[in-house]
Amino acid sequence: MSVGLVYDERYLTHDTGHGHPERADRLRAIMEKLTEDGLLERLMRIEAKLAAVDAITAIHSPEYVERVAEQCASAPGYLDSLDTPICPASYEVALLSAGGAIAAADTVMAGTVQRAFSMGRPPGHHAERSQAMGFCLFNNIAIAAEHLVRAHGMERVAIVDFDVHHGNGTQHVFDQRGDVLFVSTHEHPRFQFPGTGFEHETGNGDGAGATLNVTLLPGTGDAEAREAYEKQVLPRLEAFEPQVLLISAGFDAEADDPLGGLAWTTDTFDWLAGKLCEVADRHAGGRVVSTLEGGYNLASLARCVSTYLRALLN
Numbered sequence: 001m002s003v004g005l006v007y008d009e010r011y012l013t014h015d016t017g018h019g020h021p022e023r024a025d026r027l028r029a030i031m032e033k034l035t036e037d038g039l040l041e042r043l044m045r046i047e048a049k050l051a052a053v054d055a056i057t058a059i060h061s062p063e064y065v066e067r068v069a070e071q072c073a074s075a076p077g078y079l080d081s082l083d084t085p086i087c088p089a090s091y092e093v094a095l096l097s098a099g100g101a102i103a104a105a106d107t108v109m110a111g112t113v114q115r116a117f118s119m120g121r122p123p124g125h126h127a128e129r130s131q132a133m134g135f136c137l138f139n140n141i142a143i144a145a146e147h148l149v150r151a152h153g154m155e156r157v158a159i160v161d162f163d164v165h166h167g168n169g170t171q172h173v174f175d176q177r178g179d180v181l182f183v184s185t186h187e188h189p190r191f192q193f194p195g196t197g198f199e200h201e202t203g204n205g206d207g208a209g210a211t212l213n214v215t216l217l218p219g220t221g222d223a224e225a226r227e228a229y230e231k232q233v234l235p236r237l238e239a240f241e242p243q244v245l246l247i248s249a250g251f252d253a254e255a256d257d258p259l260g261g262l263a264w265t266t267d268t269f270d271w272l273a274g275k276l277c278e279v280a281d282r283h284a285g286g287r288v289v290s291t292l293e294g295g296y297n298l299a300s301l302a303r304c305v306s307t308y309l310r311a312l313l314n
């Protein structure tokens with residue numbers, strides 16, 4: 001299977017300061033592991049480009065985008081909350097992270113590769129329309145989804161988010177939209193940041209029923225997680241028949257992650273990739289676009305991403 005990888009060394013220049021979990025070493029650890037496992041040479045490199053500002057404002061308010069640019073220019077500092085530090089390069093790197101997701105989507109739509117993984121940072125799924133949150137500046141996956149609708153005429157886009165944290169930003173952006181299905185599995189919001197993603201949140205207006213939140217109690221391991229996918233997530237995806245499948249791929253549900261409270265093993269990311277690709281093969285011409293979200297134990301992150309990419313290649 002042909003799989004593309006978006007990576008750019010400029011992603012390393014978004015400096016979050018000493019001791020921050022969302023750090024450049026995450027990508028260094030993954031690249032080292034992919035090299036060691038012989039996967040890097042099997043992946044087609046896709047060049048990241050800065051996202052055009054109008055691709056960003058398709059999701060975020062123009063005032064917010066301006067504010068990100070201004071505050072980064074006067075950085076170091078924080079954007080909206082103390083968990084989201086920024087440096088002078090952060091605005092451009094965030095544009096490049098969103099642009100990487102768009103490039104991954106475009107390359108898959110062109111048929112150059114069937115599946116792609118955009119390995120950018122900062123991550124995106126917590127970013128709201130007008131607010132940075134949880135290490136996220138621009139919502140990369142939402143920007144790619146909207147690009148697929150506007151530039152490629154997609155009428156049914158599914159987003160699956162298996163990060164241990166609820167993808168609040170993504171859910172809220174598409175809350176009232178029926179053409180973008182948002183499915184998230186995450187640690188129960190009573191126990192985990194950001195405190196949203198209850199099962200009664202199912203979408204509103206035209207988007208009623210187009211949001212599915214599956215909450216997992218702390219300590220949930222492989223068997224229960226896979227059962228949730230078998231019983232809830234996969235049937236919902238099958239019924240929606242997406243034309244393209246997007247994945248917010250966070251690896252912080254792995255047992256060793258310092259921020260997550262779930263207990264998945266590395267094998268579950270192999271299993272998930274296989275199951276999600278099967279759905280894409282049946283309905284979406286095999287088109288799968290993944291973007292990196294969380295994962296904060298360097299060794300476990302590198303191992304999980306390598307396992308996930310190996311599964312995408314098979």
Ligand SMILES: [Zn+2]
Nearest residue numbers: 163165252294
């Ligand atoms: Zn996360």
